């Protein structure tokens with residue numbers, strides 16, 4: 001398992017940004033224990049239905065706020081009260097801000113240190129997202145995508161595929177953005193018309209147009225995919241075609257060198273979806289998840305790539321890693337990284353397709 005330091009990405013072990021921590025459907029009225037960023041965490045819903053995430057351990061005597069089934073506090077259903085969560089050990093109660101606001105058996109005011117770290121969390125498009133920043137900067141709302149298709153009646157909403165954890169550093173996943181040369185062998189692309197990347201501050205695009213062994217009808221047909229990262233860990237991809245699709249790949253560090261991955265796909269059926277559309281959309285999502293599993297098989301078995309051995313025809317892996325490193329450095333240094341990146345790197349441009357697309361944009 002290679003770590004952030006092995007890849008020399010920057011001083012922070014975990015990147016700054018928004019990260020998926022759970023599918024919304026996984027969090028019911030019972031608190032959910034999880035682990036990300038090498039920290040044990042607890043997700044819960046207040047009585048309003050709003051989701052919260054706190055560090056797992058109680059400052060009183062260290063009980064885990066989520067992992068309990070036999071305390072009378074849990075059995076009597078007293079764990080959640082309003083927007084507060086109560087510790088199963090001695091019943092200290094913590095508000096949604098993480099501050100202890102009641103000690104049931106003591107006439108003493110809760111001490112100042114009686115607080116648990118409370119994370120900034122947003123629930124959107126069927127996913128619970130948390131902001132992580134080692135420097136403690138406030139969340140950057142513009143780096144959490146809007147996922148507008150989620151609320152459009154023509155789009156069949158995604159169900160989340162949990163691909164589990166991968167014993168790799170997430171940089172190996174992000175490498176896919178510029179890895180032009182894997183599309184034919186791994187994903188079955190052929191007759192590649194164009195492939196280029198654009199770097200824009202905390203965002204990066206991959207524009208790709210190619211034929212495909214099985215997904216298109218004739219050798220001339222083109223699959224066109226615009227794929228982009230918003231921040232370090234949220235990839236979206238739009239495929240044009242008779243049924244436009246919108247894919248999400250979200251990945252979140254569990255430990256330094258271990259990453260959790262999810263996949264999801266929405267499909268635009270061009271009309272308010274009926275049952276048959278929903279079945280068709282789920283078949284599309286399955287095919288899309290299978291394509292990601294082709295990457296996954298490589299990732300599971302590969303050795304960490306600390307120093308890519310690049311040749312002409314590979315995409316700009318070095319630029320991609322430089323772009324990704326901004327999230328491991330202090331926010332104040334991000335602009336320096338941006339200044340060192342080109343606006344666009346073109347790897348393949350047959351018939352001046354890129355020039356025409358730019359003129360049309």
Ligand code: FES
Nearest residue numbers: 058060061087090
């Ligand atoms: S350990 Fe949580 S209330 Fe005592």
Ligand SMILES: [Fe+2]
Nearest residue numbers: 176182186295
């Ligand atoms: Fe891939």
